[in-house]
Amino acid sequence: xxxxxxxxxxxxxxxxxxxxxxxxxxxxxxxxxxxxxxxxxxxxxxxxxxxxxxxxxxxxxxxxxxxxxxxxxxxxxxxxxxxxxxxxxxxxxxxxxxxxxxxxxxxxxxxxxxxxxxxxxxxxxxxxxxxxxxxxxxxxxxxxxxxxxxxxxxxxxxxxxxxxxxxxxxxxxxxxxxxxxxxxxxxxxxxxxxxxxxxxxxxxxxxxxxxxxxxxxxxxxxxxxxxxxxxxxxxxxxxxxxxxxxxxxxxxxxxxxxxxxxxxxxxxxxxxxxxxxxxxxxxxxxxxxxxxxxxxxxxxxxxxxxxxxxxxxxxxxxxxxx
Ligand code: GLN
Numbered sequence: 001x002x003x004x005x006x007x008x009x010x011x012x013x014x015x016x017x018x019x020x021x022x023x024x025x026x027x028x029x030x031x032x033x034x035x036x037x038x039x040x041x042x043x044x045x046x047x048x049x050x051x052x053x054x055x056x057x058x059x060x061x062x063x064x065x066x067x068x069x070x071x072x073x074x075x076x077x078x079x080x081x082x083x084x085x086x087x088x089x090x091x092x093x094x095x096x097x098x099x100x101x102x103x104x105x106x107x108x109x110x111x112x113x114x115x116x117x118x119x120x121x122x123x124x125x126x127x128x129x130x131x132x133x134x135x136x137x138x139x140x141x142x143x144x145x146x147x148x149x150x151x152x153x154x155x156x157x158x159x160x161x162x163x164x165x166x167x168x169x170x171x172x173x174x175x176x177x178x179x180x181x182x183x184x185x186x187x188x189x190x191x192x193x194x195x196x197x198x199x200x201x202x203x204x205x206x207x208x209x210x211x212x213x214x215x216x217x218x219x220x221x222x223x224x225x226x227x228x229x230x231x232x233x234x235x236x237x238x239x240x241x242x243x244x245x246x247x248x249x250x251x252x253x254x255x256x257x258x259x260x261x262x263x264x265x266x267x268x269x270x271x272x273x274x275x276x277x278x279x280x281x282x283x284x285x286x287x288x289x290x291x292x293x294x295x296x297x298x299x300x301x302x303x304x305x306x307x308x309x310x311x312x313x314x315x316x317x318x319x320x321x322x
Contacts, residue, residue, distance in 0.1 A: 212289025258320025
């Protein structure tokens with residue numbers, strides 16, 4: 001009802017105001033120079049329920065790039081294009097316990113394939129498997145899927161793309177390692193270009209909330225009932241988000257928040273809250289998607305205030321899937 005909505009809005013406004021103070025505990029990513037231009041005090045959240053009920057608060061209008069959140073999308077698209085079993089033969093689904101851009105674990109553990117598609121080594125492998133000779137061909141199905149979910153075609157932030165491309169020594173090192181070990185399926189330069197571009201697609205927190213909503217619904221568009229992502233693939237995506245979505249802070253996030261979510265170094269987080277069976281009057285019991293933006297990051301590369309805000313809301317509204 002209108003009254004509940006007002007009441008929820010009040011809560012979320014208060015929580016955002018409170019956690020905005022926590023942004024000073026973190027720092028904006030600097031290894032991609034352009035990302036450093038973000039305002040560290042920004043914090044915003046958008047929650048979209050199945051019924052269409054929406055609660056938005058804080059800095060809701062600021063565009064930012066997907067960064068690592070794109071890894072979920074590219075994995076989904078690769079599964080849709082190449083099949084699930086093909087993909088699972090080429091990237092594992094195990095948390096690595098290492099930083100997102102770790103190269104060490106690849107060599108140290110003599111792995112048969114990258115640990116999972118949400119760390120850079122796995123994501124770059126996925127970008128090499130996407131069909132298409134040029135990066136723009138490979139990105140097309142990613143844009144098409146996003147367009148279906150968002151209702152508009154998002155755009156590439158060229159400045160971020162160029163900045164990432166020009167400061168990509170470590171990702172190139174990972175790429176060369178993958179090339180040497182035979183994990184990479186196609187040309188390294190096209191693969192890296194695809195990866196940098198997918199990371200530089202620009203969105204808002206409302207967009208992330210919509211993506212989260214579709215995943216929460218096992219891939220179904222809540223309005224039309226249309227299957228946008230096959231159920232099996234949507235489920236695997238959520239498993240990966242839960243076990244690997246917060247890099248080497250994923251276990252803590254699962255413990256304290258308990259919902260499938262994926263972060264990116266620009267400060268975005270997408271979360272999918274599936275429907276819960278509950279008698280009491282918690283909001284969003286039929287599931288919701290959440291988008292968060294807060295560019296000040298903690299030491300694992302996740303939005304520091306964003307995670308604390310999510311944790312607070314998840315505990316207040318009983319969002320944990322466990
Ligand atoms: N584009 C970034 C990188 O590859 C994405 C990493 C992230 O968001 N954690 O370094």
